């Protein structure tokens with residue numbers, strides 16, 4: 382199987398990859414997706430938070446306070 386290059390409006394050859402959603406050939410109008418449907422699906426996934434980075438609560442404000450019994454508390 383060979384991937385034939387596509388051309389954009391200016392006639393420039395552009396290699397389109399595969400749709401990250403369904404692995405079909407991407408189309409110029411919706412690249413890197415194969416269709417508006419897949420583009421919308423991906424956008425919807427973003428909006429619904431599937432790609433959201435999980436919040437990590439590593440900053441414990443209590444860390445700034447001296448623990449009871451700390452020598453600094455003298």
Ligand SMILES: [Zn+2]
Nearest residue numbers: 400403415419
């Ligand atoms: Zn697709």
